[in-house]
Amino acid sequence: MAWIVKPSGTMGIERRDEPYLTQSMRDRLTREVLPRYETTHAALLPALHMIQHEHGWVPAQAMLEVASFLKLEPAEVYDTASFYEEYWLKPRGKYLVSICRSIACEFAGHERVTQAVKDRLGIDVGETTDDGLFTLIELECLGSCGTAPAALVNESLHENATPEGLVRTIDEICRAEAAGSSAGAPHH
Amino acid sequence: MARLFTENMGGAGILTRRIPTPPFGDMKQRHVVRYDEYVRTGGYVGLRKALGMKPGDVTEEVKKSVLRGRGGAGFPTGLKWTFLPKVEAGKDPGARYLAINADESEPGTFKDRLLMDFDPHLVLEGIAIACHACRLNKAYIFIRGEYHHQAHVLEEAIKEAYANGVFGPRGMHNTEANCGGERFQVDCYVHRGAGAYICGEETALLEGLEGKRGWPRIKPPFPAIKGLFGRPTIINNVETLAHLPSIIEHGADWFLKQGVPGGAPGAPGSHGTKLMGMSGHVNRPGCYEFELGIPLRLFVEHYCGGIRGGKKFKAAIPGGVSMGILGTDQYDAELDFDIGRKYNVLGLGTACPTVFDEDTDMVAVARNIARFFKHESCGQCTPCREGSGWLYQLMTRIEDGHGKTKDLDLALEIATSMGSMPGTTICGLADGNNWAVRTIMNKFRSEFEARVKRTYVPVTVNAG
Ligand SMILES: Cc1cc2nc3c(=O)[nH]c(=O)nc-3n(C[C@H](O)[C@H](O)[C@H](O)COP(=O)(O)O)c2cc1C
Ligand code: SF4
Ligand code: FES
Numbered sequence: 001m002a003w004i005v006k007p008s009g010t011m012g013i014e015r016r017d018e019p020y021l022t023q024s025m026r027d028r029l030t031r032e033v034l035p036r037y038e039t040t041h042a043a044l045l046p047a048l049h050m051i052q053h054e055h056g057w058v059p060a061q062a063m064l065e066v067a068s069f070l071k072l073e074p075a076e077v078y079d080t081a082s083f084y085e086e087y088w089l090k091p092r093g094k095y096l097v098s099i100c101r102s103i104a105c106e107f108a109g110h111e112r113v114t115q116a117v118k119d120r121l122g123i124d125v126g127e128t129t130d131d132g133l134f135t136l137i138e139l140e141c142l143g144s145c146g147t148a149p150a151a152l153v154n155e156s157l158h159e160n161a162t163p164e165g166l167v168r169t170i171d172e173i174c175r176a177e178a179a180g181s182s183a184g185a186p187h188h
Numbered sequence: 189m190a191r192l193f194t195e196n197m198g199g200a201g202i203l204t205r206r207i208p209t210p211p212f213g214d215m216k217q218r219h220v221v222r223y224d225e226y227v228r229t230g231g232y233v234g235l236r237k238a239l240g241m242k243p244g245d246v247t248e249e250v251k252k253s254v255l256r257g258r259g260g261a262g263f264p265t266g267l268k269w270t271f272l273p274k275v276e277a278g279k280d281p282g283a284r285y286l287a288i289n290a291d292e293s294e295p296g297t298f299k300d301r302l303l304m305d306f307d308p309h310l311v312l313e314g315i316a317i318a319c320h321a322c323r324l325n326k327a328y329i330f331i332r333g334e335y336h337h338q339a340h341v342l343e344e345a346i347k348e349a350y351a352n353g354v355f356g357p358r359g360m361h362n363t364e365a366n367c368g369g370e371r372f373q374v375d376c377y378v379h380r381g382a383g384a385y386i387c388g389e390e391t392a393l394l395e396g397l398e399g400k401r402g403w404p405r406i407k408p409p410f411p412a413i414k415g416l417f418g419r420p421t422i423i424n425n426v427e428t429l430a431h432l433p434s435i436i437e438h439g440a441d442w443f444l445k446q447g448v449p450g451g452a453p454g455a456p457g458s459h460g461t462k463l464m465g466m467s468g469h470v471n472r473p474g475c476y477e478f479e480l481g482i483p484l485r486l487f488v489e490h491y492c493g494g495i496r497g498g499k500k501f502k503a504a505i506p507g508g509v510s511m512g513i514l515g516t517d518q519y520d521a522e523l524d525f526d527i528g529r530k531y532n533v534l535g536l537g538t539a540c541p542t543v544f545d546e547d548t549d550m551v552a553v554a555r556n557i558a559r560f561f562k563h564e565s566c567g568q569c570t571p572c573r574e575g576s577g578w579l580y581q582l583m584t585r586i587e588d589g590h591g592k593t594k595d596l597d598l599a600l601e602i603a604t605s606m607g608s609m610p611g612t613t614i615c616g617l618a619d620g621n622n623w624a625v626r627t628i629m630n631k632f633r634s635e636f637e638a639r640v641k642r643t644y645v646p647v648t649v650n651a652g
Contacts, residue, residue, distance in 0.1 A: 045382055080401055102295035148473075
């Protein structure tokens, strides 16, 4: 949200030669997304979703690329990107473990689930493991209150989450990663 | 025999007629209904009938049904539609929009999700009917970012709907199927949010659609006049729209038979059925469908197998944390649109109750909710931005045992200053924060008092 200050890094931005907004993303935006809306600004959330999905975060260079593609000011892109929590303005782990802390989940014992994940990964809420594999966060209601506690591992939902169940999922991901393939959960 | 609040539903779910739900079906049998199954089971009959009617007559029927918004505010849907500028016959009215509110982020709420998970075409049919009635040519389903699966199900269903002539250039509104009004093209798209509760507020949702930060707009102008991209726009909740096919198919009188009449003279009643997602300390939580007016006790004891572990009922949130709390002596509260007036809560909200058993720490409940609002306040209005932060700090302090008696008065004063005076905040979030904290503190005052240190006020006595 607007009032959570996200670290903006240093004054200069890191650049790489290869664009984050790839040609195939530009084509998709032109063909499928832009015709849906009255303004190019309205294509901003879809464009940022593409970047987030592909790269796991939204680097500053990507925001500049999106701005020039949609003919927006960089400030307009940053304004939107910094407001929505789903967009990561700094890198995060390949696997994002999000545990619901809202009303039904807290009173169904979400804290035990969070604690188990913390212990398993050796990190606190908001942190990323040294190998860059996992980031742990807590967030608000996931719309699974009837099957609380609820958690997301990337895009896959875990209902009636238990400490053992989530640790098992993490173990499986680690095994798959060690064997050189991405585990069940999609990349982002 | 006592009323069970399913007897006027004709022996099956209405919104859930294809989604097995107790007492008419087993939740374990739920599956995604694709286009063919949807049509085979009576789908798109309501839309065909609507397209044979004049748009104004469709609106009239919806008005007559007293369908009220299922997104939280309970505003009469037909009435909202009449706020749109009139369309002159033979003239192109230009772009007019439908924004479908699928942001569902109110803690405790999981009901729109049920429709999107399993019966997406019911939602699409409702959208198509609203577009005909109001002459809207583009529909955007604004779905919360975390609903990855549901967005995917909807996208697939929209593809099927285009392929089968529901939307698009060869869609039903644009062919001979539309014999009640003028022909025009309707398009329907999914627009994904990105993790901001405030985007459920209808004008913040429009900002999110326009690619901007989700800051609610100052009203007026109202969206019906100047909404998305500055054009006339109707915003309706997913569940509200899903009621339209059966209202048009069976008529307003059929809808009026379900539910309960209004309490106050002249006030609109609570008609039709409602999806109600039960969470918290009950034996069988889940999303059910009942006629409006079902007492909370009946819902918990008869349908949800009572309170877990044989414990006693202590409190419940009627429908999302913004609504405030029902106290221990309000277990019999009827879940209808009069609940606010009768039980000193803000309203029915989303009608998805969260139930707490006797062991629940109400100070912790207040702290959890205060944190939510502090986190989700968009920060535009001072009473909301500052008040939500202070309330969270005070609740934390009291929970940790560092609070003083005067903190209770301070918290109540801050809560009351948020949203109670019309015009001091732009949207309803501040009011939700106020009602939640204030009603928990008032209805469970002794629990808060037991947690704080006494503040001694020195009293000097003038003797003689
Ligand atoms: C802070 C806030 C959050 C809201 N969140 C939602 C939501 O997630 N879903 C929803 O349908 N309505 C939500 N509403 C209500 C909408 O503003 C609006 O009343 C509703 O979408 C209108 O549709 P309806 O008349 O069909 O209910 C919210 C309102 C406020 C003030
Ligand atoms: S009341 Fe709160 S959430 Fe609503 S506009 Fe004002 S600051 Fe934002
Ligand atoms: S409160 Fe956790 S999913 Fe709703």
